[in-house]
Amino acid sequence: MGERYSHTQTAAANAGAPTDAGALTVTEVRLTPILIADPPLLNTQGVHQPFTPRLIIEVVTADGTVGVGETYGDSRYLELAAPLGKALPGHAVSDLNGLFTLAEQVCGDPDDVSDSVDVGGLRGVQTADKLRLSVISGFEVACLDALGKILGLPVHTLLGGKVRDTVEYSAYLFYRWAHHPGADTPRDDWGAALDPAGVVAQARRFADTYGFASFKLKGGVFPPDEEIAAVRALAEEFPGRPLRLDPNGAWSVETSLRVAAELGDILEYLEDPASTTARMAEVAAGTEVPLATNMCVTTFPEIREAFATGAVQVVLSDHHYWGGLRNTRELAAICRTFGVGLSMHSNTHLGISLAAMTHVAATVPNLDYACDSHYPWQTDDVITSRHVFTDGRLTVSDAPGLGVELDRDALKVLHQRWLDDDGTMRDRDDAAAMRVADPGWQTPSVPRW
Numbered sequence: 519m520g521e522r523y524s525h526t527q528t529a530a531a532n533a534g535a536p537t538d539a540g541a542l543t544v545t546e547v548r549l550t551p552i553l554i555a556d557p558p559l560l561n562t563q564g565v566h567q568p569f570t571p572r573l574i575i576e577v578v579t580a581d582g583t584v585g586v587g588e589t590y591g592d593s594r595y596l597e598l599a600a601p602l603g604k605a606l607p608g609h610a611v612s613d614l615n616g617l618f619t620l621a622e623q624v625c626g627d628p629d630d631v632s633d634s635v636d637v638g639g640l641r642g643v644q645t646a647d648k649l650r651l652s653v654i655s656g657f658e659v660a661c662l663d664a665l666g667k668i669l670g671l672p673v674h675t676l677l678g679g680k681v682r683d684t685v686e687y688s689a690y691l692f693y694r695w696a697h698h699p700g701a702d703t704p705r706d707d708w709g710a711a712l713d714p715a716g717v718v719a720q721a722r723r724f725a726d727t728y729g730f731a732s733f734k735l736k737g738g739v740f741p742p743d744e745e746i747a748a749v750r751a752l753a754e755e756f757p758g759r760p761l762r763l764d765p766n767g768a769w770s771v772e773t774s775l776r777v778a779a780e781l782g783d784i785l786e787y788l789e790d791p792a793s794t795t796a797r798m799a800e801v802a803a804g805t806e807v808p809l810a811t812n813m814c815v816t817t818f819p820e821i822r823e824a825f826a827t828g829a830v831q832v833v834l835s836d837h838h839y840w841g842g843l844r845n846t847r848e849l850a851a852i853c854r855t856f857g858v859g860l861s862m863h864s865n866t867h868l869g870i871s872l873a874a875m876t877h878v879a880a881t882v883p884n885l886d887y888a889c890d891s892h893y894p895w896q897t898d899d900v901i902t903s904r905h906v907f908t909d910g911r912l913t914v915s916d917a918p919g920l921g922v923e924l925d926r927d928a929l930k931v932l933h934q935r936w937l938d939d940d941g942t943m944r945d946r947d948d949a950a951a952m953r954v955a956d957p958g959w960q961t962p963s964v965p966r967w
């Protein structure tokens with residue numbers, strides 16, 4: 519499968535280290551790109567592809583322990599993961615600060631990519647630094663998993679200890695088609711959701727199946743009045759429950775303010791109504807509704823302007839973007855300092871990343887809102903036992919490491935799918951997926967409404 523990079527441990531590699539520290543030395547790194555099934559979920563850029571890429575990272579230590587991590591699997595992430603995977607053997611899984619230094623040395627020219635955006639901007643800026651951090655995050659999680667297994671300690675303990683035993687998640691509602699176009703595409707039984715009644719039915723199933731108590735609707739798909747009607751319908755069906763609407767920056771300042779005025783009485787927060795920090799600041803100045811973001815603040819350099827201008831009241835952290843679990847805690851400390859709320863963003867991900875999110879979320883005192891997760895939409899996984907939400911919550915694992923076990927058979931199948939792909943699915947492109955149904959579709963310019 520995938521790429522393997524190994525290292526034979528020698529006396530020189532461990533010179534000066536206590537004998538048992540040798541067990542912490544990475545002897546092999548395995549990188550396995552996979553394609554996972556994804557339903558036809560709509561967003562302002564288009565629609566999810568039938569399959570989307572992820573990268574599974576295994577870090578093997580001298581004593582045979584295997585730590586697992588997961589991150590984005592588009593080709594530009596794979597290009598950075600390969601040199602890091604090659605360089606890591608010989609280093610200790612406990613040297614997490616050194617991992618960042620190593621990545622700076624080997625992961626390409628930082629000037630290669632500037633402030634461009636990817637997936638039509640849904641992931642925010644795409645600096646070289648952020649790409650590297652997204653790759654590091656998967657390695658960091660794998661190292662923490664291995665370290666925890668070796669020490670017999672859960673990852674949350676390595677992060678300083680949990681402050682809660684369960685982590686609350688929110689239902690992530692999407693407008694969607696019943697099926698992807700084409701015969702060989704994955705199917706599920708959720709049906710279409712293209713109007714308020716469809717959104718409410720989806721939310722009801724989420725609430726009944728997983729116990730989620732709060733609801734986020736991915737917006738920016740239909741004209742704002744239709745999405746206002748859907749959120750109103752949710753409020754009627756679930757009175758008093760926290761509701762969120764996220765058009766991924768598709769609206770003008772004026773439209774954002776109009777939606778905020780119309781839904782202000784029922785929204786917990788409005789997520790990325792407008793794109794750019796400057797526009798968000800204008801919206802924030804004109805409404806009492808808190809604004810959340812996983813688009814205009816996704817890197818440390820973006821914090822200063824956003825906090826100084828009051829552009830965001832809630833940062834939705836994504837440990838992949840921010841460079842892992844320890845950086846997420848640093849972000850949490852900055853938010854705490856400035857009185858900005860914190861929760862978690864999620865993109866299509868599997869059980870390894872959900873375990874990582876849950877461990878770090880358990881350690882953050884100021885986790886103010888239920889976290890997002892796409893997980894219920896994912897029918898594939900690479901762990902032997904899927905996470906189970908109870909009353910909308912996941913119990914924080916106290917098992918050593920992340921508390922998940924890699925399902926090698928599943929990994930093999932999903933990697934074979936990646937190998938068999940002609941390249942169409944290896945980079946997520948929601949606009950291209952939309953063109954399969956609507957050949958004239960172009961990524962809408964912003965603001966769309």
Ligand SMILES: O=C([O-])C(=O)C[C@H](O)[C@@H](O)C(=O)[O-]
Pocket residue numbers: 559560561640641736764766812863864865866
């Ligand atoms: O909260 C968000 O903005 C996201 O989760 C971004 C994602 O790309 C979402 O829009 C999606 O998967 O369509």
Ligand SMILES: [Mg+2]
Pocket residue numbers: 764766789790811812813863
């Ligand atoms: Mg968002």
